Amino acid sequence: MNYKVAVVIPTLNEEKFIARCLDSVISQSYPFNDMDVMVVDGGSKDRTKDIVEEYKRKYQNIRFLNNPGRIQSIAFNIGVKSSDAPYIVRLDAHALYNKDYIEKCIKGLKTDSERGNVGGRCIILPFNDSLWAKTNAILNYSRFGIGGSAFRVGMKPDYVDSVPFGAFPRYVFEKVGGMREDLPRAEDNEYNSRIRKAGYKVYFDPEIVSSYYARPTLRTSCKQMYANGESIGHLFYVDRESIGLRHLVPLLFVTGIICGVLLSFVWLPFFFALLAGLCLYFACDLLASVMAAKEHGWKYLLQLFIMFFCVHISYGWGTIVGMFTGRRLKK
Known part of the structure; x- marks a missing residue:
């Protein structure tokens, strides 16, 4: 099949979200049959694989790939190398995507050949109806809380340092290489930095919208923030x-x-x-x-x-x- 877009979705124990994620991909305004959808799994112990297999039986362009390295950067590289589509969209299983998400990402890349990554605004949703889950979702919109990244609070198109769940032309991957496989987190920060150093731009479009589920408790929020902070410490020695x-x-x-x-x-x-x-x-x-x-x-x-x-x-x-x-x- 001559697919036009490779959709790479890293997973690890995402049985609660993978079906909703795939449904939002299937319902995209961009022609679904032109997408090579790859769920690249790091060894889930829950029903993630079973759920994806159910979708595979219905849609021939959905694939399940194994990721022995477990982390997301390796999953991304596996997905890119497993497809020859000219555009690559990296999605997160923990999120949902507006109907025109992929269409606008690809349009943004085609508008300017100097754009090496295009992404948009990420709306943070509570994991459930608990008070702590809703509090964490609110915190993510506060500049005091998370720092005010453009993809959280920005409302104007602009060139930025990073965007979540980005879309890349394959020629950028071929020029700068894949994501670093020794970075369990912050691999996107380093990758976007490498893209910019290669002479390409990272473009933020607030009309490209995804929705991400925040962690449900104070403990899990702190655990996530600790891991994010640790990844920044690692970047001191990388970039x-x-x-x-x-x-x-x-x-x-x-x-x-x-x-x-x-x-x-x-x-x-x-x-x-x-x-x-x-x-x-x-x-x-x-x-x-x-x-x-x-x-x-x-x-x-x-x-x-x-x-x-x-x-x-x-x-x-x-x-x-x-x-x-x-x-x-x-x-």
């Missing part, structure tokens, strides 16, 4: 240009707390400096929580106040750990 200032703020915050506590034992004024810094932070935390709660509901105020602090600490500490554990990575 520092792929790290933005917003990625470093939690690191500076946590480092400031640690240094303030240690130096307080040496000289008392450091304790007062630490106390003043924390008071300023919590004042900003409270203000951001009030502003978000005013828009979404006052019942989220306390949870937002707690979650802002916890995810910042988790991300910052993860970055510190990543800077130590990432020394073995090579540029």
Whole structure:
């Protein structure tokens, strides 16, 4: 089959989401029969494979591929090499995609041959109806919470440093190579940086819309933020240009707390400096929580106040750990 678009969907234990993801791909305005849809699985222990097999029996252009390396960067490379379609769209099983998502991605790539990646806005949805799940979804829209990436808060088309669930021309993959297979996370940051260094642009179009399900509890949110922060620490040894200032703020915050506590034992004024810094932070935390709660509901105020602090600490500490554990990575 001469497919026009290779759709690569990395999975690992996604039985709760893979059917909804595939349904949103099947219902795309872009001709479904022109897509080579590959679910590249890292060894799921749930019903992910069984669900995909059911779709395979109905649609001949849906495939299930094994990913012995488990992580998403390897899954992406497997999918790209398993198809010869001229365009590649990397999707996440944990998300849904507006009906015109792929059509607008491909149109965006065809508009300008210098575009090496095209993506859009990501709407964050709560995992379920619990208070913490809804709080986490709200937090993702706050500049104070996650840093204000264009794909979360941007509303104007622009060239940016990164977009989620991107679309790439195959000639870009052939020029810059695949994603780094030693990066379990932040592989897209590094890949987009490499794309830009090769002379291509990363384009953000707010009319390209996906919806992503946020983590459902405070614990899982902190775990995710820790892993994200750790990946930023790894990037210090791979490509520092792929790290933005917003990625470093939690690191500076946590480092400031640690240094303030240690130096307080040496000289008392450091304790007062630490106390003043924390008071300023919590004042900003409270203000951001009030502003978000005013828009979404006052019942989220306390949870937002707690979650802002916890995810910042988790991300910052993860970055510190990543800077130590990432020394073995090579540029």
